[in-house]
Amino acid sequence: MKLPGPSYVNDTFYGVADLNSAIEARGALIDQIRVKSGIFAADNLMTWDKTLGFIREEAFATAVNAHTRPGPERAAVWRYNTLVWAARQAAPLEGDFVECACYRGNTARIVADLVDISNRRYFLYDLFDHDETMPHHAMPAHSKTLYDEVRARFPEPNVIITQGRVPESLAIASPEKIALMHIDMNNVDAEIGALEVLWDRVAPGGVVVLDDYGWLAYHRQHFAERDWFKARGQFVLELPTGQGLVVKHG
Numbered sequence: 001m002k003l004p005g006p007s008y009v010n011d012t013f014y015g016v017a018d019l020n021s022a023i024e025a026r027g028a029l030i031d032q033i034r035v036k037s038g039i040f041a042a043d044n045l046m047t048w049d050k051t052l053g054f055i056r057e058e059a060f061a062t063a064v065n066a067h068t069r070p071g072p073e074r075a076a077v078w079r080y081n082t083l084v085w086a087a088r089q090a091a092p093l094e095g096d097f098v099e100c101a102c103y104r105g106n107t108a109r110i111v112a113d114l115v116d117i118s119n120r121r122y123f124l125y126d127l128f129d130h131d132e133t134m135p136h137h138a139m140p141a142h143s144k145t146l147y148d149e150v151r152a153r154f155p156e157p158n159v160i161i162t163q164g165r166v167p168e169s170l171a172i173a174s175p176e177k178i179a180l181m182h183i184d185m186n187n188v189d190a191e192i193g194a195l196e197v198l199w200d201r202v203a204p205g206g207v208v209v210l211d212d213y214g215w216l217a218y219h220r221q222h223f224a225e226r227d228w229f230k231a232r233g234q235f236v237l238e239l240p241t242g243q244g245l246v247v248k249h250g
């Protein structure tokens with residue numbers, strides 16, 4: 001469905017009984033919306049009468065289109081906006097950027113295109129390959145060659161990519177001071193483990209984005225991370241995108 005801009009409608013919806021019927025029902029709802037712009041429907045999020053400033057930003061739209069494939073990857077555009085906001089917010093702070101985990105490198109590549117990272121390091125972690133003994137589900141791109149493919153997407157020498165299991169792999173390479181941390185491992189033990197090691201290194205004002213925080217399928221992460229932060233006097237903001245957001249007290 002093509003709508004007058006700025007609108008964004010993508011057929012990626014999870015957890016519906018029948019996708020075609022859901023898409024038809026979405027069309028019927030859109031028919032009832034008076035102003036046919038400012039409509040967003042993707043990634044299990046539907047809104048209307050919204051400005052969608054991020055879709056209006058040419059540099060952002062160019063980076064997302066360049067570094068994601070159509071379908072589920074591109075559907076997460078509102079999540080990318082949260083992350084890019086976090087990186088821009090964190091950019092004036094001292095400290096490196098961190099992503100646990102980067103998978104194909106999409107989110108880190110979008111950030112590195114839109115925020116100047118020349119004066120800091122960007123630490124990326126992932127398993128890159130699936131191993132049945134590990135508590136994460138396999139993803140389509142996992143393979144023996146994924147590490148090299150991701151390395152090739154980051155010609156910048158200050159992007160440091162470590163293959164292995166977080167939190168153990170943090171001992172191989174990790175920053176002393178952090179301005180931005182993106183956590184996206186779909187796995188509660190790994191995420192709490194990363195926070196245990198890295199949180200004290202986050203600078204005051206530093207931003208943490210928890211990609212899975214508000215997704216029901218990852219509710220164990222939600223409750224564990226909510227309580228973990230609460231014990232440190234910090235409160236996680238649950239976003240409609242399914243992300244969680246924390247800004248460290250100054």
Ligand SMILES: C[S@@+](CC[C@H](N)C(=O)[O-])C[C@H]1O[C@@H](n2cnc3c(N)ncnc32)[C@H](O)[C@@H]1O
Nearest residue numbers: 101102103106107126127136165166184185190
């Ligand atoms: C949803 S993907 C990350 C997507 C990426 N942030 C993006 O949007 O471009 C989740 C990744 O977490 C990785 N992962 C899961 N458990 C991990 C662990 N303990 N250590 C390192 N990586 C892990 C998986 O290999 C997978 O590639």
